[in-house]
Amino acid sequence: xxxxxxxxxxxxxxxxxxxxxxxxxxxxxxxxxxxxxxxxxxxxxxxxxxxxxxxxxxxxxxxxxxxxxxxxxxxxxxxxxxxxxxxxxxxxxxxxxxxxxxxxxxxxxxxxxxxxxxxx
Numbered sequence: 001x002x003x004x005x006x007x008x009x010x011x012x013x014x015x016x017x018x019x020x021x022x023x024x025x026x027x028x029x030x031x032x033x034x035x036x037x038x039x040x041x042x043x044x045x046x047x048x049x050x051x052x053x054x055x056x057x058x059x060x061x062x063x064x065x066x067x068x069x070x071x072x073x074x075x076x077x078x079x080x081x082x083x084x085x086x087x088x089x090x091x092x093x094x095x096x097x098x099x100x101x102x103x104x105x106x107x108x109x110x111x112x113x114x115x116x117x118x119x120x
Contacts, residue, residue, distance in 0.1 A: 002053065006046055010117065013042035017106075017113055024102050032102040034088035036109035037061070037081050043116035044068060044078075050120060059085050061112075074115050077108040 020035035037059075044064040048056050051068055058064065061078035070078070084105055087095055097105075 002050075006050055006120065009042055009046035009049060010120065013039045013046060013113060013116070016042060017109060020106050020109065024099070024106060027099070029097050029099060029102045030088040033084040033097055033105050036102075036105045037084040037088070040078065040081050040109045040112040041085075043113045044070075047116050047119055065112075068119070070115065074112055077111055081105055081108050081112070 016035045017039035020032045020039060023029075023031035023035060040061055041059060041064065044061060045055060047068040048064060056064065056067065061082050062075055065075045065078045083095075087097070
C-alpha cells in the first residue's frame, strides 16, 4: 500500500512539473510558476510520507525540506520557489514574474524533484 501511495505522489509531482513547462511554452507565466511550486511540494511530500508514514498538509517547501533532511542547497532552492504558491494565484500579492523568472523557478523545482527521486 505504501509503495503505491508513494508512486502516486511522485507521479503527480512529475505531471505538475510537465504542466509547469507546458505553461511556460504557452507564456502562461503565473501557471508555470504555480505548477513548479506544486511539483516541488508533492515531491517533498512523497519523501515525507516515506519517512513518517503520513502526509503533512502544509505548503511551506522550506519546512518540508527540513523535515526530510534535505541538504542546504535544496532548502535554499525551496526558499526561492516558496513565494510562488501565493504570488502566482492572488492578484493582491502577485509580483510581475518574467519568463526568465519562471524558467529559473522551473529549474529550481527540477533540482528539488531530481534530489527527491534520488532520495526515495
